[in-house]
Each structure stands twice: as structure tokens, then as C-alpha cells.
Amino acid sequence: MKRKSGLLLGLCVSTSLSLFSGLSLAEVAIVVHPSVTDTINKEDLSRVFLGKAKSLDGGHKVTPLNLPEGNATREEFNDKVLGKNDSQLKSYWSKLIFTGKGQPPKEIGSDREVKQLIAADSGLIGYIDAASVDDSVKVLVKY
Amino acid sequence: MRTIRKLGLVGGACVALSATAPASAFEYEGLSINGFASIVGGMGSDENMFRSTSYTDNFEFKPESKFALQVTADLGSGLSATTQIMAKGANNFNAEFEWAYLSYDFTDETTLRAGRLRVPFYKYSDYLDVGYAQPFVRPPLAMYNLDFSTFDGLSLLHNFSLASFDFNANITAGNVSDEFFTTTEPTEGKLESVYGINLQVSRDWFSAYAAYYSTKVYIPRASLEQAADNLEGFGAPPSATSLLRIDGDTGTFLGFGMGIDYADIIVNAEYSTVEIEDTLTLKNAQWYVMAGYRINSISITPYVMYETTENDPNTSTAKAFPAPLQPTVQGAFDAQQFEFKGLSAGVRYDFHSNAALKLEYNHYYDIVDLTAGVGTPADPDDQSVISVAVDVVF
Numbered sequence: 001m002k003r004k005s006g007l008l009l010g011l012c013v014s015t016s017l018s019l020f021s022g023l024s025l026a027e028v029a030i031v032v033h034p035s036v037t038d039t040i041n042k043e044d045l046s047r048v049f050l051g052k053a054k055s056l057d058g059g060h061k062v063t064p065l066n067l068p069e070g071n072a073t074r075e076e077f078n079d080k081v082l083g084k085n086d087s088q089l090k091s092y093w094s095k096l097i098f099t100g101k102g103q104p105p106k107e108i109g110s111d112r113e114v115k116q117l118i119a120a121d122s123g124l125i126g127y128i129d130a131a132s133v134d135d136s137v138k139v140l141v142k143y
Numbered sequence: 144m145r146t147i148r149k150l151g152l153v154g155g156a157c158v159a160l161s162a163t164a165p166a167s168a169f170e171y172e173g174l175s176i177n178g179f180a181s182i183v184g185g186m187g188s189d190e191n192m193f194r195s196t197s198y199t200d201n202f203e204f205k206p207e208s209k210f211a212l213q214v215t216a217d218l219g220s221g222l223s224a225t226t227q228i229m230a231k232g233a234n235n236f237n238a239e240f241e242w243a244y245l246s247y248d249f250t251d252e253t254t255l256r257a258g259r260l261r262v263p264f265y266k267y268s269d270y271l272d273v274g275y276a277q278p279f280v281r282p283p284l285a286m287y288n289l290d291f292s293t294f295d296g297l298s299l300l301h302n303f304s305l306a307s308f309d310f311n312a313n314i315t316a317g318n319v320s321d322e323f324f325t326t327t328e329p330t331e332g333k334l335e336s337v338y339g340i341n342l343q344v345s346r347d348w349f350s351a352y353a354a355y356y357s358t359k360v361y362i363p364r365a366s367l368e369q370a371a372d373n374l375e376g377f378g379a380p381p382s383a384t385s386l387l388r389i390d391g392d393t394g395t396f397l398g399f400g401m402g403i404d405y406a407d408i409i410v411n412a413e414y415s416t417v418e419i420e421d422t423l424t425l426k427n428a429q430w431y432v433m434a435g436y437r438i439n440s441i442s443i444t445p446y447v448m449y450e451t452t453e454n455d456p457n458t459s460t461a462k463a464f465p466a467p468l469q470p471t472v473q474g475a476f477d478a479q480q481f482e483f484k485g486l487s488a489g490v491r492y493d494f495h496s497n498a499a500l501k502l503e504y505n506h507y508y509d510i511v512d513l514t515a516g517v518g519t520p521a522d523p524d525d526q527s528v529i530s531v532a533v534d535v536v537f
Contacts, residue, residue, distance in 0.1 A: 043307070052302070052309050054251045069496060085439065087493040094276040094536045097177050098213060099269040100225045100246055100256065101300065 027130035028077045031115070031137040033122035036060060040140055046082050048125065050092065051102040056125075056140075064105040065114055065126035073111070073129045080143040081127075173217035178537050181274035183207035183281075185530030193483060193512040194326040195284035196528055197233065205232035207281065207530075209272055211241070221248030229272060241272070241293060256298040263313050263341040264289060264354060266400045266413055274534035278409060278446055279489055280503040281530075283431040285450035286413055289396075291321040294337055311343040315356075323362045327514050332362030334394065348405035356396040360419050362389040367423055370475065374468055383463040387423040387475070394419040407437040409446070425454035425479045435491075442493040451484040480520065483510040498535040504528075 030045060038058035040048070047053035049064045056062055067074040069086060078084055084092065089104075096102035108114045111132035118124045119136040130142055185207065187198040197206035211229035218224065227242035244258025263269050267282045271292055274280070281287075296317015303310050319334040339356030371384035400413035414430040435446030461472040489503030508525035510518040518524035 047309075053304075086496045087442065087499075090496055090536060091276045094179065094273050095270050098179065098211075098227065098273050098276075099261065100215070100223075100242065100244065101254075103175055103215070 026073065026076065027142045028073055028080060028127050029130040029133050029142050030081075030125065030127050030140045031118055031133065032056075032062065032125050032140055033118055034136075034138045035122050036138060036140075042081060042141075042143070045141075049077075049082060049105060051096060051104070061123055062125040063123055065117065065124055066105040066107045067111070067114065067127070068107050068109060073127065077127045077143075173219070175215045175217070176212065177215075178210075178212045179273050179275060179535060180210040181208060181272070181532055181534045183274070183530055183532040185280075185528055188527040189517075191516060192526055192528075193507065193510050193517040193524070194481070194515045195288060195483075196507075196526070198528055198530075207532075208232035210236070211272060213242070222246070231272075244298075252302045254300040256300065257296075259293055259295050260298050260315070260317070261292055262294050262315065262319070262337065262339075262356065264356070264396060264398060265415065266352060266402065266411065268292065273536065274501075274532055275497075275499055275536045277534075278411070278435050278444065278491060279433065279448065279487075280501045280532045283433070283448060283450040283485065283487075284505075284507075285429045285452040285483065285485060286415060286431050288427075288429065288452065289417065291319055291323060291334075293321070294319045294334070296337065308344050308346045311345075313341045313343075315339055315341075319358075324364060328364050328366060330362050330364045332360070332389070334358040334360055335391075339396070348403055349401075350404075351401040352399070354396070354398040356394075358394045359391050360389050360394040360422070361391055364389065374464070374472070377465075377468055379464050379468055386421045386460050386463055387472070389419060389422045389424070392419050392421045407439060409433075409435040409437065409444070421460075423475055423479060425457055425476070425481075427452055427454050427481070429453070444491040444493075446489050446491070448487040448489075449485070450487070451482075453482050454480050456480075478513045481512050481514065483507050483512070483518075497537055498533060501530075501532045501534065503530050503532075505530075 038056035038060040093104040111128040114126040186202040213227040230236040294317040299314045323332045337358040341354040343352040398415035403410040412432040418426040429452035431450035433448035485507045487505040
């Protein structure tokens with residue numbers, strides 16, 4: 001029985017892949033549809049991405065979009081805006097998911113897809129690498 | 144069959160570990176599937192452990208391991224349906240519906256849920272089985288001692304903000320049908336008209352809650368019913384034996400808690416009291432405090448914890464009985480005494496963004512558990528438990 005436990009733990013540990021991809025120093029741009037006139041401060045932005053609030057400072061309703069886990073811009077955003085690492089966020093969302101109180105923001109594959117979705121829908125908010133910004137979206141703020 | 148189920152459990156956990164799964168493992172046309180699993184192995188210091196522990200002196204994986212899948216169907220316009228199916232080792236990995244409810248968002252702030260839900264007694268009640276979302280292998284035994292967790296009824300959730308604090312109220316009403324006294328004398332019983340509120344407040348690194356529940360308790364424990372019948376045979380009036388029987392008596396729960404997660408220092412403390420008036424049970428009060436420190440560079444969080452549970456003795460009920468029976472009744476109350484303290488140390492290792500490995504050592508002391516035959520008021524016992532867990536979410 002004890003040997004089995006060792007085996008299992010060994011297996012599980014060996015599957016733990018590199019979590020610590022290098023942090024980039026790039027800026028993160030918070031983007032919305034060009035027609036949006038509201039602004040948002042950092043605290044409220046964090047509340048939107050943690051599912052605690054659903055609108056910008058002027059009352060405009062927004063649904064947040066995430067980038068995939070492991071994405072450098074996402075790590076930058078988590079660190080600078082949410083102040084939490086992926087593990088802490090995973091714990092946070094587990095609490096909400098398994099109590100039926102919420103689902104984390106949808107994960108969108110790339111900056112390009114985030115821009116496409118936001119350009120087509122004024123009810124979305126996302127974050128992308130500041131270097132990816134173009135005319136299709138409006139930058140609310142950069143961190 | 145059992146072996147197959149067990150293999151499935153282990154296999155599922157490892158599949159989850161090896162994949163860099165997104166927050167929701169599967170999402171299609173408004174259907175979200177999430178899951179979690181804990182594989183917990185543990186061992187106690189004695190063959191006969193006090194009642195709260197799940198272990199003996201053999202290393203076992205079964206008592207606390209579990210595997211669960213949750214499906215949420217977003218039906219649009221604020222309506223959703225959620226089911227959570229869980230297979231617990233303690234229940235031979237037979238799958239059961241732990242949650243099954245419909246949810247309707249009246250507004251962004253107000254949601255009504257109806258169906259089978261969790262009674263949010265404690266800080267971790269709502270996600271009691273989601274080991275990953277907890278800092279320790281299991282919540283402290285002294286505190287998390289109510290052995291039922293789901294109810295059938297309604298839950299109204301309301302969120303609001305006040306001066307930068309986020310408030311979250313959960314008002315519940317319903318009934319519980321379950322097995323009670325599972326560790327001492329498993330008995331099918333019910334709690335009628337469970338009413339209560341859990342109010343949480345949080346801001347940045349601070350969170351706190353207060354909870355109050357009241358209910359009518361019916362649990363016909365065979366040994367207690369027999370004893371009450373015998374006492375009546377010896378001349379005790381039914382009005383007196385009703386003060387022993389758990390026959391529609393008022394149960395109340397009061398709990399408080401607070402948590403801090405600041406600069407990688409984690410502190411949690413909770414306090415609660417449980418009382419079932421006019422029954423052969425003792426009012427108990429318990430609290431714990433845990434502190435941990437997150438060492439981000441190596442993803443390791445060591446923690447320590449102190450916990451305690453105590454009873455109020457009952458010396459008044461026996462006086463309702465005829466004098467010759469009073470010593471017997473008082474003896475029965477005294478035999479209900481169940482107290483202990485615990486000091487624990489553990490470490491959590493977040494070796495994967497979807498999985499954590501935990502090691503924990505619990506030293507329990509000043510144990511008086513007369514029902515289990517561990518310790519006496521004159522000679523309390525001490526026992527310990529060591530456990531290892533892998534918790535995953537996917």
C-alpha cells in the first residue's frame with residue numbers, strides 16, 4: 001500500500017511541467033470596442049475579471065475575456081492587475097465553480113482572436129500585449 | 144467492480160495532472176464540465192482512533208479520496224442547471240448526486256437556486272470536498288464536525304458593495320434527510336425547516352463571515368430510543384424522556400470566521416457553537432486558527448494550525464426525572480463528553496497549476512471521547528494522524 005502511494009506521487013510529480021515560463025516585461029493593454037466611452041480604474045477592473053462586478057465605471061456592461069494559461073501577457077495581467085498567481089486564481093475560481101456561483105472568463109486563444117471578438121462586440125473587455133494593439137480596438141489603460 | 148472504479152479514479156487524476164487543462168476542461172454550446180479529485184492517504188497512531196478521524200493504524204487511501212464531475216448547462220436568460228456527481232472512497236466510490244439545482248439570475252446581483260445544495264455552515268463548507276481550494280489536507284476536525292452537508296430547498300444569493308467591501312449573502316431554507324451520527328451510530332434522520340443566513344464580506348486581502356442556522360431535528364438513535372423507553376418502564380414520564388430523545392427539538396448553529404491573505408501570509412480563524420436543545424447531546428463550541436506562508440519562488444506553502452472543541456456539561460436535565468433515575472440520566476449526559484485539542488503542521492506544494500501535493504501531521508491531545516473509548520476526563524489520551532494528498536481541479 002505504501003509502495004503504491006509512492007508510485008502514484010512519483011507519477012504525479014513527474015507530470016508537473018515547467019510552470020515558470022519567463023516573465024516578459026511587455027505592457028498589457030486593456031481593450032474594449034472603439035465605441036465604448038466609459039473608463040475603469042484598476043480595482044474595478046480586477047473586480048470585473050474576478051466576476052465580482054459586471055460593468056465599467058460608467059455602468060456599461062462588459063464580459064471579460066482571458067488569454068490561455070501559460071500565456072506571458074496573461075501572467076503579466078494576473079500579476080499587475082489581479083495581484084494573484086495562476087495557482088491562487090485556480091483556487092479562487094474553484095470555489096466559485098463548484099458552488100455554482102460563477103465561471104471564470106472564457107479563454108481566447110490569442111491576441112488576434114481577442115481583438116476580432118472585441119471589434120465585433122461592444123459588450124466585451126479583454127487584455128492583450130500592448131504591441132498587438134491596432135485600430136480595431138480601443139485601449140482603456142495600459143499596465 | 145470496485146477495483147475498476149478505483150483504477151478509474153487514479154487514472155482520471157493523472158490524466159488531469161498531465162494535461163495543461165484550461166479553467167474549464169470542456170465547454171460546448173453553453174455546457175461546462177468541471178471536475179476535481181483528491182487522493183488522500185493517511186494513517187493514525189492507534190488502532191482505535193477517536194471518532195473524528197477517518198483512519199486506523201493501517202495506511203489507507205480509501206477514507207478521504209474522492210472524485211467529482213460537475214456539469215452546468217447555461218440555458219440562457221439567466222437560467223442554468225447544475226449537477227455535481229461525486230464518488231467518495233468512504234462510500235466505496237459509489238457515485239452520488241451531491242448538488243443538483245436550477246439557478247436563476249434575477250439581476251446581476253441576485254440569484255435564486257433551487258434543488259439540492261450545500262449548507263454553508265463554515266468558511267470551507269461550500270467547497271468542502273474541493274481539496275485544491277483549501278490550504279490544508281482537510282479542514283480542522285474540531286471545527287468541521289457536522290456530518291451532513293447537503294440540503295434540499297432554496298438558496299437566495301445576493302451580492303452588493305459598500306465602501307469598497309464586497310458583501311455576499313446566502314439565505315437558505317429547506318430540509319435535510321441524511322444519515323447522522325455516522326461515526327458512532329449511523330441513523331437516518333431529518334432536519335425540518337432549516338432556515339439561516341451566511342453573510343460574507345471581503346476586500347482585497349481580508350475576508351470574514353457570520354452564519355446562523357436554526358432547524359427542527361429528528362434523529363431516532365436506536366440506543367437513545369431504547370434507553371428512553373427503559374426509563375419510562377422505570378417510571379419516568381414521557382415529558383422527561385422527551386428531553387433526551389431527538390424528537391423535533393430546536394437545533395441552532397452560530398459561526399464566525401475571518402481570513403487574511405496578505406503579502407503571502409495566510410491566516411484563517413473560525414469559531415462555532417452547535418446546540419440541540421432538550422436532547423441527550425451537549426452544546427459544543429470549537430475554534431481554530433491556522434497560519435501559512437506562501438513561498439512563491441518554489442510554490443511551497445508551509446502551515447501550522449491549532450484547533451479545539453469543548454462541551455458544556457448538562458446538569459439540569461436529570462433533575463426532571465424521578466430521584467432514583469437521576470444518577471442514570473446524569474451518567475448518560477456525562478458519557479456524551481467529547482473534547483480534544485490539536486496541533487498540526489503541513490506543507491502544500493503547488494507543483495502544477497491544476498494540482499497540489501500536501502503533507503500534514505496532526506497531533507491531537509487532551510482527547511476525551513467516551514463513546515469511542517479514547518481518553519477519560521481523568522486520563523485524556525493523545526493520538527496522531529499523518530496524511531498525504533494530491534488534489535486536482537480540471
